Amino acid sequence: MTLRFADIDAPKPTRESLKEAHAAIGALLDRGDQPAAFAAWDAQRRAYESWSALVHLRFAQNTQDPVAIADRDYADSLAPEATECEVAIKRRILADPDRTTWERVAGAHALRLWACDIETFDPAIKADLEEEARLSARYTSLLAAASIEIGGQTVNLSGLVPFAESPDRAVRYQAEQARWAFLAAHGEELDRIYTDLVRVRHAMARTLGYETYTPLGYKRLRRVDYGPADVARYREQVRTHVVPLVSRLLEQRRVAHGWDRLRFWDEALIDPAGNPAPTGDHDVLVAQAQTLFDRMEPRLGAFFRLMNEGGFLDLRNRPGKAGGGFCTSFPTAGVPYIFANFNGTHNDIGVFTHEMGHAFQNWESRNQPGIDYLWPTMEAAEINSMSLEFLTYPHMELMVGAGAAERFRRMHLIGALAFLPYGVCVDHFQHEVYARPDATAEERHAIWARLERLYMPWTDYGDLAYPAKGGRWQAKHHIYASPFYYIDYTLAQCCAMQFWVRARRNEAEALDAYIALCGRGGSAPFGALVDSAGLMSPFSAGALEDVVKEARSVLGV
Numbered sequence: 367m368t369l370r371f372a373d374i375d376a377p378k379p380t381r382e383s384l385k386e387a388h389a390a391i392g393a394l395l396d397r398g399d400q401p402a403a404f405a406a407w408d409a410q411r412r413a414y415e416s417w418s419a420l421v422h423l424r425f426a427q428n429t430q431d432p433v434a435i436a437d438r439d440y441a442d443s444l445a446p447e448a449t450e451c452e453v454a455i456k457r458r459i460l461a462d463p464d465r466t467t468w469e470r471v472a473g474a475h476a477l478r479l480w481a482c483d484i485e486t487f488d489p490a491i492k493a494d495l496e497e498e499a500r501l502s503a504r505y506t507s508l509l510a511a512a513s514i515e516i517g518g519q520t521v522n523l524s525g526l527v528p529f530a531e532s533p534d535r536a537v538r539y540q541a542e543q544a545r546w547a548f549l550a551a552h553g554e555e556l557d558r559i560y561t562d563l564v565r566v567r568h569a570m571a572r573t574l575g576y577e578t579y580t581p582l583g584y585k586r587l588r589r590v591d592y593g594p595a596d597v598a599r600y601r602e603q604v605r606t607h608v609v610p611l612v613s614r615l616l617e618q619r620r621v622a623h624g625w626d627r628l629r630f631w632d633e634a635l636i637d638p639a640g641n642p643a644p645t646g647d648h649d650v651l652v653a654q655a656q657t658l659f660d661r662m663e664p665r666l667g668a669f670f671r672l673m674n675e676g677g678f679l680d681l682r683n684r685p686g687k688a689g690g691g692f693c694t695s696f697p698t699a700g701v702p703y704i705f706a707n708f709n710g711t712h713n714d715i716g717v718f719t720h721e722m723g724h725a726f727q728n729w730e731s732r733n734q735p736g737i738d739y740l741w742p743t744m745e746a747a748e749i750n751s752m753s754l755e756f757l758t759y760p761h762m763e764l765m766v767g768a769g770a771a772e773r774f775r776r777m778h779l780i781g782a783l784a785f786l787p788y789g790v791c792v793d794h795f796q797h798e799v800y801a802r803p804d805a806t807a808e809e810r811h812a813i814w815a816r817l818e819r820l821y822m823p824w825t826d827y828g829d830l831a832y833p834a835k836g837g838r839w840q841a842k843h844h845i846y847a848s849p850f851y852y853i854d855y856t857l858a859q860c861c862a863m864q865f866w867v868r869a870r871r872n873e874a875e876a877l878d879a880y881i882a883l884c885g886r887g888g889s890a891p892f893g894a895l896v897d898s899a900g901l902m903s904p905f906s907a908g909a910l911e912d913v914v915k916e917a918r919s920v921l922g923v
């Protein structure tokens with residue numbers, strides 16, 4: 367029987383139902399029945415997570431729907447209560463002298479994660495957590511409501527992407543002008559939201575006994591095996607090995623086009639002949655993706671069929687839909703869900719190669735012992751998604767047509783490299799912001815402008831005044847909604863590129879190692895997962911240098 371998304375039932379919890387469920391788990395702990403307590407607690411967390419994921423998904427599907435908005439507000443107001451109950455149970459478990467039993471029942475890594483979690487919460491920050499969620503939602507709605515006139519159409523920010531990548535330079539310029547005019551028009555509110563977010567995060571950190579938000583931010587991302595110093599070293603690796611390479615690639619492009627200068631709006635046109643686009647619309651791509659996964663590996667093919675037939679894909683762009691793409695999951699059902707906004711560009715292909723990697727990992731991990739292991743921490747989760755982007759390279763004919771496959775691979779590889787300096791800049795910016803929580807909005811824009819010169823010295827905004835004054839970061843959702851989660855993509859990119867190098871030598875070996883890594887889910891921290899797949903840690907000297915060397919030889923620069 368096919369599992370259908372429409373059949374997923376997730377009862378709405380209340381403050382009372384949460385308290386009752388936790389009292390029952392507490393009673394099992396009182397009796398010293400660890401396996402029963404763990405099973406009951408795990409079932410309760412899965413039910414809560416499934417409900418919360420559904421509510422957030424429905425809001426993203428229609429950010430203007432009053433019912434979806436009310437449900438999301440309710441979920442956001444309930445989340446601190448749920449966290450409070452959870453943390454209380456984690457504290458009790460960690461205080462249990464019988465650690466051996468808990469390691470057997472829940473796993474040693476789960477205990478490490480919980481030890482991290484309990485340091486991120488105290489009932490005294492509940493109101494701050496609610497405010498943080500409200501501010502993030504405000505940012506999402508503000509950007510989702512963008513309505514821009516271009517080329518005789520009205521589009522939102524996702525719909526602007528094809529224009530920003532147009533082979534026609536004037537159209538690209540127009541698109542960037544429209545985008546930054548929208549951000550400039552809301553600049554004051556964007557500054558206000560972020561000022562409030564930084565203030566509330568800093569306040570939470572102080573309440574919990576931290577000097578600044580940074581160590582709390584790392585703990586909230588459950589980073590148990592590396593810290594800011596490792597990340598700073600990695601950013602430096604990107605500056606040394608990647609920035610000069612991207613600089614050369616952009617100079618090549620400038621010369622190829624005969625431009626006197628390469629402007630900001632030229633950066634998105636990676637292929638001089640026009641970025642290869644998908645061969646068809648939604649229905650064509652879904653069918654082609656099915657063929658691609660069937661050819662790659664039976665497990666990938668069967669899983670994609672299950673998602674498609676069960677209604678676990680929402681890929682079309684619509685007015686009012688939140689921007690971007692993501693994969694979410696309902697741990698009571700086991701099948702994850704992919705949300706995206708097709709726009710007719712190569713970005714649509716990323717839905718099948720990137721989000722499908724997340725979804726497949728979650729599915730492969732479904733038999734892990736507890737909910738904590740269904741997803742790895744984010745930087746490891748992005749290895750699962752970004753590696754699949756590279757592992758699908760040999761089958762790209764199916765998505766862009768035989769004539770464009772090689773051009774697509776080249777474009778993707780250049781895009782992956784060019785992303786790294788931007789990604790570490792977003793990370794470095796946040797470290798400076800949270801180190802100086804009292805900085806004014808103008809000072810934050812100046813911080814961005816200074817770091818941008820360090821990591822992307824080629825950036826030339828021409829007469830686009832808003833980003834030229836340091837406003838580019840305000841278009842980045844993660845900076846508002848997911849602090850410190852951006853370096854994860856760059857760390858994972860270094861690992862994904864190692865899979866790419868391996869697949870060039872032995873495709874079957876690389877694919878097997880990839881699928882085995884997906885199956886391990888979140889059962890170990892980042893470093894141990896990387897190690898288990900035979901990858902070099904991005905933090906170790908030479909890891910980035912090696913993949914960049916291979917990329918340089920393939921690209922001939």
Ligand SMILES: [Zn+2]
Nearest residue numbers: 720724748751
């Ligand atoms: Zn991802």
